[in-house]
Amino acid sequence: MPKNDTDIHFVKGITYARWNQNQFVWEVPHYPGNLEKLKAYFGDRITLIEKDEVINLNHVAKPTIEKDEILIIQTQKNRLKLLFAYVPELIKHIKTIPYSIWDTKNKWWTIPYSEQFLGEISQVAKRLGLKITFEKEPPKKQGINKLKPKEAAYYKTCPDTYLNKLQELRYSENTVKSYVPLFEEFINHFPKEDLDSLNDRHVMEFSRFLVTERKVSTSYQNQAINAIKFYFEKVLGGKRKLYFVERPRQEQTLPTVCSEEEIKQILSGIQNIKHKAILSTIYSAGLRISELINLPINAIDSDRMQIYVENAKGNKDRYTILSKKLLELLRGYFKKERPHYWLFEGAGSTKEKPVQYTSRSIQQILKKALSKTKITKHVTVHTLRHSFATHLLENGTDLRYIQSLLGHSNSKATEVYTHITTKGFSQIISPLDKLDI
Known part of the structure; x- marks a missing residue:
């Protein structure tokens, strides 16, 4: 309530x-x-x-755990669930791991999944003489599918007032693409209700439906609530209103990162110069897939060795680095492809009507490149951006510079990469070692 x-x-x-x-x-x-x-x-x-x-x-079914054992379960949400008896030394180590959470109701710890954290927990457990059992959580039962327009007798489309307000406030194209179908799902969940009659009760009922029936992720539910809040708060006169919908707490996970050797495997196996230039640009400059698609030719500044990223996430502009090897690759690509306006253009592009490359095509390029390697981890195009940041940090780049290159407005978003890398600790000298004692 x-x-x-x-x-x-x-x-x-x-x-x-x-x-x-x-x-x-x-x-x-x-x-x-x-x-x-x-x-x-x-x-x-x-x-x-x-x-x-x-x-x-x-x-929640909880298995019986003996005093001398620890059960480690890898969940579907990419976290590790740790079940064990009261072991103070193990608990002390778990508390040092970022985003560790103690579940007071179920009496277990959860931490983000990573090979590093799994290795640390295993080493501590072995040292304490605990028997280790590792399991993977089975896939959860899928919820009902989202209602499609053709499945509804009278499907209600997003009102023009909603679309106009999105444009008026200059929301990004990606936000528009996300908000519109989410808001349509909301209004079509109540087919007999007029748009003007929808209120807080409907918002709460729809939110509950997303969790219990659709079984959507917490991020999907959060974005759906934001799309609905946009209508009530922005479209209806811009009046600020509070909604007493309990928002789910986002479980923190660590991003997947490729090693430098894995990046080399991915890029080396690509023969098509355009495809190689696309993935190389994303990795070498730490770009989002939407940022690459929206790069015009003049974004490449070879004099200052920079790439200008305009109107990125949050309507922010920034500069990022231009790799020397990438510049050579782009020059070879230019001579062969001769793009008209966009740095990378799709099929049928002309000088009069340049066509942007699609995100789907870029995903297919990476998928094909991965098939030629022995990499088994789940790698996406965004993984290249995460890898860029992690590799910069491992090579000694200051975190503030990495934040600027990535376009993060909050330093906490950048600090997550410090939890991924393990390099550099061997070079840190304890203050005690400098004392003549």
């Missing part, structure tokens, strides 16, 4: 009512008379009552 002092005071007055801080819900025992109290107080604000089915939100 929405956070309301009067409502909370009423619920607290029910015997044994309690707040579940993990599921963000109030729990009231099903004693005689309690349901009638709730009906009488909340009235038409109640949206759903399940009478024939008991829903246990907190039930």
